[in-house]
Amino acid sequence: MSASQVAIQPAVQQFLDRQHGLWIEGRQAASDSEKRLNVYNPATGEVIASTADASVDDVDRAVMSGWRAFVARSWAGKLPAERERILLHFADLVEQHSEELAQLETLEQGKSINISRAFEVGCTLNWMRYTAGLTTKIAGKTLDLSIPLPQGARYQAWTRKEPVGVVAGIVPWNFPLMIGMWKVMPALAAGCSIVIKPSETTPLTMLRVAELASEAGIPDGVFNVVTGSGAVCGAALTSHPHIAKVSFTGSTATGKQIARAAADTLTGVTLELGGKNPAIVLKDADPAWVIEGLMTGSFLNQGQVCAASSRIYIEAPLFDTLVSGFEQAVKSLSVGPGMSPEAFINPLVSRAHCDKVQAFLDEATSRHAELLVGNRGPEGKGYYVSPTLVVNPDASLRLTREEVFGPVVNLVRVADGEEALQLANDTEYGLTASVWTQNISKALEYTDRLQAGTVWVNSHTLIDANLPFGGMKQSGTGRDFGPDWLDGWCETKSVCVRY
Numbered sequence: 001m002s003a004s005q006v007a008i009q010p011a012v013q014q015f016l017d018r019q020h021g022l023w024i025e026g027r028q029a030a031s032d033s034e035k036r037l038n039v040y041n042p043a044t045g046e047v048i049a050s051t052a053d054a055s056v057d058d059v060d061r062a063v064m065s066g067w068r069a070f071v072a073r074s075w076a077g078k079l080p081a082e083r084e085r086i087l088l089h090f091a092d093l094v095e096q097h098s099e100e101l102a103q104l105e106t107l108e109q110g111k112s113i114n115i116s117r118a119f120e121v122g123c124t125l126n127w128m129r130y131t132a133g134l135t136t137k138i139a140g141k142t143l144d145l146s147i148p149l150p151q152g153a154r155y156q157a158w159t160r161k162e163p164v165g166v167v168a169g170i171v172p173w174n175f176p177l178m179i180g181m182w183k184v185m186p187a188l189a190a191g192c193s194i195v196i197k198p199s200e201t202t203p204l205t206m207l208r209v210a211e212l213a214s215e216a217g218i219p220d221g222v223f224n225v226v227t228g229s230g231a232v233c234g235a236a237l238t239s240h241p242h243i244a245k246v247s248f249t250g251s252t253a254t255g256k257q258i259a260r261a262a263a264d265t266l267t268g269v270t271l272e273l274g275g276k277n278p279a280i281v282l283k284d285a286d287p288a289w290v291i292e293g294l295m296t297g298s299f300l301n302q303g304q305v306c307a308a309s310s311r312i313y314i315e316a317p318l319f320d321t322l323v324s325g326f327e328q329a330v331k332s333l334s335v336g337p338g339m340s341p342e343a344f345i346n347p348l349v350s351r352a353h354c355d356k357v358q359a360f361l362d363e364a365t366s367r368h369a370e371l372l373v374g375n376r377g378p379e380g381k382g383y384y385v386s387p388t389l390v391v392n393p394d395a396s397l398r399l400t401r402e403e404v405f406g407p408v409v410n411l412v413r414v415a416d417g418e419e420a421l422q423l424a425n426d427t428e429y430g431l432t433a434s435v436w437t438q439n440i441s442k443a444l445e446y447t448d449r450l451q452a453g454t455v456w457v458n459s460h461t462l463i464d465a466n467l468p469f470g471g472m473k474q475s476g477t478g479r480d481f482g483p484d485w486l487d488g489w490c491e492t493k494s495v496c497v498r499y
Contacts, residue, residue: 005337017049026223054228075188098121103116106339120175163490167243176205180206182481210225230254244267245268245489247269251273252475275430276427279309280450281312285438297460302346304406311424315417330374330388335376364399387407421446430471432456468482
C-alpha cells in the first residue's frame with residue numbers, strides 16, 4: 001500500500017472478511033440461493049467481499065417481514081416522539097462509525113475518501129437528523145364542509161396522515177450510503193417498514209447501516225436489506241403485492257420498467273432518474289466563479305452524479321477565456337485511488353461502466369472531436385477514465401444527448417443567451433440546470449425559462465435537505481426533501497363525523 005493512502009481500519013477489514021447474507025427480521029439471514037455476488041475495489045479490480053444473490057423467495061421473506069412488523073404496529077404504533085428519539089440515536093451511531101462507513105464506501109465505490117467522509121457520512125448525518133425532526137411534525141387538517149347540510153345536522157371533518165405500509169427503496173451505486181438513507185429515513189420517520197435493495201456493485205454500507213439501525217432500537221422486521229441483481233431481486237421487489245410504494249434512483253430506462261411494473265398494482269412510485277444537465281454562462285459572468293463552481297459541479301465523484309453539469313453553454317465573448325481556464329483546471333487534477341486523499345479524480349465504479357464511458361470518448365475521437373484530456377490513472381489496474389473536456393462537439397455525437405455519467409464535459413460556444421436556452425431545453429431530461437451571470441434580472445428570467453426541477457444561479461450541485469429535489473420530463477416523478485417530504489410516504493385519510 002502506498003504511504004499516501006489511508007490505512008484500512010481493522011473493523012473495516014473484519015466486515016469485508018465476513019460471509020455476508022441478507023438482513024431480515026433484524027438479523028443476518030442466509031439466502032435460499034447459493035449464488036454469490038463479488039464486490040470489487042474499483043482502484044485495483046480485486047475482489048474485496050461477496051454478498052448473497054437474493055432469490056425471489058428471499059425478497060418475499062423480506063417484504064413479509066416488513067408487512068408483519070407494519071401490521072403489528074411495532075414501529076408505526078410508537079409515539080412520534082419515540083420514533084424521533086430512536087432515529088436521532090440511529091444518526092448518532094452512524095456518526096460514531098463514520099470513518100468505518102466512509103472507508104467501506106470508498107473501497108466498494110471508488111470515490112475519494114474525502115467525499116466519503118464529507119458527503120456520504122457528513123451530509124447523510126444532516127439529512128438523518130433533519131428527517132428525524134419531521135417525525136413529530138406529521139399533521140392533518142381540521143376542515144369545514146362546504147356542501148349544504150340538513151337543518152340542525154352537525155358534522156366535524158378532518159384529515160390524518162398514515163404511513164403507506166411497506167416500501168421498497170432501490171439504491172444506485174454512485175452514493176450508496178447517502179441515497180440509501182434518503183429512502184430509509186423518510187420511510188421510518190413516517191412509520192413505514194422498508195426493504196432496501198442496494199446496487200449489486202455497492203451493497204456493503206447498507207448492510208452495515210442495517211446493523212446500526214437494530215442497535216439503535218428500530219424493531220425487527222422494520223428495516224430489511226436484500227442484495228442481488230436488478231433482474232431478479234429488483235423485479236421481485238417492485239412487483240410484490242405487499243409493497244405500497246417504490247422509491248427508485250437510477251437510470252431513466254430502469255425507472256420506466258419500474259413504473260410499468262408498479263402500474264399493475266397501482267403502487268406509488270417516486271423516481272429520480274437521469275439527467276443531461278446544462279449550465280448557461282452569460283458573457284458578464286465571473287470567470288473565476290464559473291471555473292471553480294463548474295469544476296466541482298462537473299467532476300465531483302468523477303461526474304457520477306445525477307445532478308452534475310455535463311454540458312456548458314458559453315456566450316461567445318467569454319468562450320475562449322473559459323476554455324483556457326477549464327483546460328488548465330482539468331489538467332491540474334490529480335488522478336489516483338480513492339483511499340489517497342490527494343487524488344481528486346478516482347476510478348469509476350466498475351469495469352462495465354468504465355468501458356461504457358470510454359466508448360463515448362472513442363466515438364468522439366473517431367469523429368475528430370476536439371478533446372482536452374487531463375491526467376491518466378495508474379497504469380494496468382483500476383477503472384480509470386481521464387477527465388475530459390469536449391470542445392464544440394458535433395450534435396450527432398452520442399455524448400451531446402445521452403447521459404455519460406463520467407468525467408466528461410461538453411463546452412459549447414453560443415451566440416447569445418437565447419441560443420443557450422434553446423439548446424439547454426432541447427433534451428428529454430429535466431433534472432437540474434444552472435445559469436451564471438451578474439445580472440439578477442437575467443438570472444431570474446432564466447430560472448423561470450429553464451425546464452429543470454432545480455435551477456441554481458452562480459452555483460451547481462448544491463442539494464439541501466430543506467429544498468425539494470426531483471426532475472421534470474424524463475428525469476423523474478415526485479420530489480424528495482423539504483418540509484413536506486413525508487407526505488410522499490403517507491396516505492391522507494379523510495374522517496367525517498356526524499354528532
